[in-house]
Amino acid sequence: KLKYYVGEESDYSGLTIAIAYSNGSVKHFEYNEENKNKFNFQGFDSSKPVDEQKIIVKYEEYSTVYYITIKEIVKLINIKISVLPKTEYKLGEWLNTEGGIIQKQYSDGSTANTILINQYISGWDEVVAGGVGTYTLTVKYKENGVIKKATYDITVTE
Numbered sequence: 431k432l433k434y435y436v437g438e439e440s441d442y443s444g445l446t447i448a449i450a451y452s453n454g455s456v457k458h459f460e461y462n463e464e465n466k467n468k469f470n471f472q473g474f475d476s477s478k479p480v481d482e483q484k485i486i487v488k489y490e491e492y493s494t495v496y497y498i499t500i501k502e503i504v505k506l507i508n509i510k511i512s513v514l515p516k517t518e519y520k521l522g523e524w525l526n527t528e529g530g531i532i533q534k535q536y537s538d539g540s541t542a543n544t545i546l547i548n549q550y551i552s553g554w555d556e557v558v559a560g561g562v563g564t565y566t567l568t569v570k571y572k573e574n575g576v577i578k579k580a581t582y583d584i585t586v587t588e
Contacts, residue, residue: 511532525551553567
């Protein structure tokens, strides 16, 4: 395994080293349950992101190196309504989120859009019960266990 995320444990399964001997022969040794006590690894640290981390592999008296990458886990940090859906309603109309867009912001600075759907909205029950007036609807979006909220106002007239 050559790519890890911050906080991830090392995984050397499947690693194979080749030892070339002076007589020209080459032997391959795979890290597995049977011979893992013959291997020793140094240098693994997934506590922070790094582009090239040197891993030293020792097998009996032989050693070699390879490099891994530790990436930061990208997390949802905020949402906003980048395109509002319908915001003006007549009394008795149904919720309509058509055209609404949620912009998602991530910890690595990237953004992505998601279509706003009725299931993300809370507060509509108050609109139905309340009649004419201005109301704040809450958009609740969940991704990979992270929940973020945004709000927007609507107006109900006769």
